[in-house]
Structure formats: C-alpha cells, structure tokens
Amino acid sequence: MEWGCGVQELAIAIDHLSAEDPSDIPRGLLAEQLIELHWQMARLQAQIARRTYVRNPGS
Template identity: 70%
Template sequence: MSELATAIDNLADEDPAELPLAALTEQLVELHWQMARLQAQIARRTHVRHSSN
C-alpha cells in the first residue's frame, strides 16, 4: 500500500498545467484505467469481507 501512496504523492507533486497536451491525455487515460482496477480490488475485498460475516 505504501507504493500506491507514493505513486499518488508523486502525481500530486506534478503540475498538470506544465505537461504537454499529449502527455496529459496519456496520463488521464492511464489514471482512469488504474482507478478502475483499484475500484475492482476495493469491490473484491468488500465482497469478501461482507460474505464472511
């Protein structure tokens, strides 16, 4: 989890206004993809926790 927090901190340190449009677009696509993956893992863990009670 600390790697995830570090990755988010690194993103927070960037100024998106300084990125070229192509790089910003690429980052946005990748961030949405990674967010969907993270949400899937949250849902998976929520389901396991809910099912075991």
Template identity: 75%
Template sequence: MEWGHAMRELSTAIDHLAAEDPSEIPHLQLTQQLIELHWQMARLQAQIARRTSVRTPGD
C-alpha cells in the same frame, strides 16, 4: 508482495502525482496520463469491490 509495502508504494505514487503541476504537462502526455490513471483507478476499484464482497462463514 507484503500488504504494507504495496500500500506504501501506492501512497508514494499518489504523492508523486500530487507534486506535479498538470498545467505544465504537454496536452498529448496529459491525455495519455489521464487514460492510464482511469485504467489504474478501475483496477483499484475492482480490488476494493473484491474485498468488500468477502463474507465470513456464518454471515
């Protein structure tokens, strides 16, 4: 997947989350969403760490 396309999809997903009112989400569904969001956040942080640790030759 192209980088720009992937970032637009990620941005769109975050916009959808921001548009929701968490107080209107049933408790069980909110719990499930929080677990999934934490899982996805951990995956994103792992990718940030991978890119942060890249060194160019000569560094």
C-alpha cells in the same frame, strides 16, 4: 509481499502524482496520462470491490 505493502506503494505513487503540476505537462502527454489514470482507477475500484466482499472463512 508483505501485507499492506501494495497500499503503501499506491500512496507513494499518488504522492508523486500530487507533486506534479499538470499545467507543465504537454497536452498530448496529459491526454495519455488521463486515459491511463482512468484505467488504473478502474483497476483500483476492482480491488476495493474484491476486499469489500471477502467473507469469513468459517461463514
């Protein structure tokens, strides 16, 4: 995978979510999406933490 490709794909996925109108989503599905979004946010925060604590190879 090309460097930065995952971040670009994430941006595109967020754009797709932004284009949706949550008021058009049935309540049951909306609840499922909220749970899934929170799981994905936790995964994203873990990746941010991984990248925050990267050390220089020579250090």
